[in-house]
Amino acid sequence: NEEGRQAALKTIKGYQWKKKILFAKEADPVVDPVTAKRKNEAEEPEDDPKKPKLSAEESVVNAVTPLAHLPYEEQLAMKETAMKDFLTFLTDKFQSNIPEMRKWLNEQRSANDGRCISLESIKPSPIVDGYRNKCEFSIGKSREGKEKIVGFRIGQYKGGHTAVASPLPCKNLSPGSKRVVEHMQAYLDQSELRYFDVVSHEGHWSQLTVRTTERSEVMAILQLHPQDLSKEDFEAEKQKLREYFTSGPGSSSGLTSLYLQLVGKSLKEKGFQTNFYLVLGDTHVTEELLGLKFRISQDAFFQVNTKAAEVLFQTAGDWAEVTKDSVLLDVCCGTGTIGLSLAHRVKKVIGVELCKQAVEDAKVNAKNNGIENATYICGKAEDRLPSVMQDISDSEKVIGIIDPPRAGLREYKIKDKGYMAGDNILNRLCRPVSIRYRGTPFRLTKAVPVDLFPHSKHCELILLFQREDSISDSSEVPAPVKGPSTKAKNLSTAGNEKPAPLSEEGQTAAAESQNKQEDKSVNPGMTEGAVDDVKEAEMKDEVDAE
Ligand SMILES: C[S@@+](CC[C@H](N)C(=O)[O-])C[C@H]1O[C@@H](n2cnc3c(N)ncnc32)[C@H](O)[C@@H]1O
The missing domain is CATH 3.40.50.150 (Vaccinia Virus protein VP39)
Known part of the structure; x- marks a missing residue:
């Protein structure tokens, strides 16, 4: 953050290292490659008249599983x-x-x-x-304007293209995920809360994550922006979800664990001390891999x-x-x-x-x-x-x-x-x-x-x-x-x-030429690169001292 950046600049500026005074300046961060790729894609005309207009189903398959039409x-x-x-x-x-x-x-x-x-x-x-043991689905509006669709985004943000389409045609989804998507869709259809609009930042429901395991365990994490919901409103929503998925129509969803995850600003000020709230079932899922059992927390990484x-x-x-x-x-x-x-x-x-x-x-x-x-x-x-x-x-x-x-x-x-x-x-x-x-x-x-x-x-x-x-x-x-x-x-x-x-000079020259090469590759605006360079300097000092 800005405070950290200023503190770093203050520390480095004027620091004496090997009889030289270090200088530091603010640099613009280099664009993250993923962001750059997305930007390029966003700049491609989405409504190119030359491009055949794909149905929502075709678009979602194309975006998520672009090789699915080919033999394996x-x-x-x-x-x-x-x-x-x-x-x-x-x-x-x-x-x-x-x-x-x-x-x-x-x-x-x-x-x-x-x-x-x-x-x-x-x-x-x-x-x-059906191999994916984890999927993250967006909750948004369909191209036709139907709200609270659980699925994948098929549009680009540019020009408000934020349409979401059902993920069910995608071949990589596990049967367990598909079942949860269908049940969660039914739950959201009857919920009074609206979907979270990524453009206006209004609304509540934003994402559903589903984890499934080889042992047929199923965990769902439903993301909610509380906005102006009070603690009591939130507890009531939690209770509704619990009833729906234990004794109501959702009881056949196969869920073994359901979390509500709160996202958004000032959660602590609104009285929410943590992000994850267990609604029902187990706190974790357990996956089997190479004969071992692995406990997986709701937000821990596991190969998909x-x-x-x-x-x-x-x-x-x-x-x-x-x-x-x-x-x-x-x-x-x-x-x-x-x-x-x-x-x-x-x-x-x-x-x-x-x-x-x-x-x-x-x-x-x-x-x-x-x-x-x-x-x-x-x-x-x-x-x-x-x-x-x-x-x-x-x-x-x-x-x-x-x-x-x-x-x-x-x-x-x-x-x-x-x-x-x-x-x-x-x-x-x-x-x-x-x-x-x-x-x-x-x-x-x-x-x-x-x-x-x-x-x-x-x-x-x-x-x-x-x-x-x-x-x-x-x-x-x-x-x-x-x-x-x-x-x-x-x-x-x-x-x-x-x-x-x-010779000693030869070794030093080798080190310096390597440093010069790396200077080109180190991103001056990235905190990680900058920190790395300072550490390099320290390390070099250590080596010299040795
Ligand atoms: C793609 S996962 C791989 C996990 C594990 N190696 C595997 O194959 O199942 C990457 C992991 O790296 C962790 N991670 C990211 N940056 C890290 C860092 N600088 N130091 C340590 N762990 C980091 C993430 O929290 C995440 O759990």
Whole structure:
């Protein structure tokens, strides 16, 4: 917020670092890519006369499951091509940012169709229809003007196009979600409260989230803007919902848990102390994944396709070659799924997660599954990882699994291997050794897409990065060209070329040129990037002191 920004500016401005005075100025934040994409889409004329006018049903299917009209094999082929393009893009990035990699990249490119490694065949989702265990539906007005439709938005905000259409034709919805949508629609139809209008900000009902599990549990979270409702009005609404879904027409909805979630301004002043109010049933749902049971809180993250997530985690574990002497860092661990599903194969799991409730879930999940070698830390990974790593001795085999990658993660702290995406972080992983980046560089050695989202254009991509000195001689991946190393004597001779020892000046120059490259990629307006840079400066100071 503005207050924080001003405090940061005050702290940094005039700070003396290495006999230089730091200067800081306000910068405009760079547009978030998702916002930019939405803006571009919004600028496309929606009422283009050349475009065939689609029915609401066609529009919703198109928007949510744009590949649903294709056989699944064709969908997979399209995603595989998209991931090959991504690998080519990544290879180009390596090529332009890391000169030390060029010789190796050229050899690899000619063997792999322009890419630094070959892409393994996409792993399909074990279930193709009805796989989504979580859906968020909007509550709005249909194109025809019918109010309180529970569904997906088909219009764009521009020009007030905010129409919502029924989600029932979408193939990815689970049968449990569809049932709840139908029952909630019936409830809202008879409710006196209106839908929340995203343009005027008037009205009450705004969103319905449904979570379903393999064990047929169903949780619904109905979002309400209280506006001028009093505490008593709210309690009355809660009571109405409870009766409707326990003894009324909604009793056949299959709901095992129902929450009301309050959203909007000044809730505390209106007397509402929390956002979530349990209306009926259990506080959590429990999902089964890889033979373990996972408790999931109403707002904690869980992979939306449980069966395909099993394929994802199993593959990640196999590739990471986790063993009984590994310490597994589950970074951004959510409810602990990745770490806990691999806990029996490693010495210790350490999970770091921002969301307090998810951390609580992860701890309960470890306990409920009889897992004693997992610990969980609540906080920002970028803040907490440095101290976590300090407590791990250098002789330990550390494997980091990061899903998803976050700007600001301290990639140099991942000692052995890591999974991540996001080209900036990937670039830095493969950087040559310098004062800034200790340990041998990483190499991308494997890549495989896993389809978690049939009928949509998305999929997950697992990338395996290994430290050069941990790539075995027998590896199918050609030996990488090594960069300069501060720990040359510790490097294995897996590569053909021995690392050239660098003078102190050479090492400093390498670090600075790396810094310059990164300055271009660091977004000056983003808090995370700025904080990261200050931390980098501090870290560099530490290294210099050493
Ligand atoms: C996509 S979920 C993945 C969860 C888990 N890795 C999995 O695969 O089930 C991302 C998680 O990262 C957490 N998260 C986001 N930013 C974070 C940060 N800076 N540090 C730690 N956790 C973060 C979110 O709260 C969320 O639970």
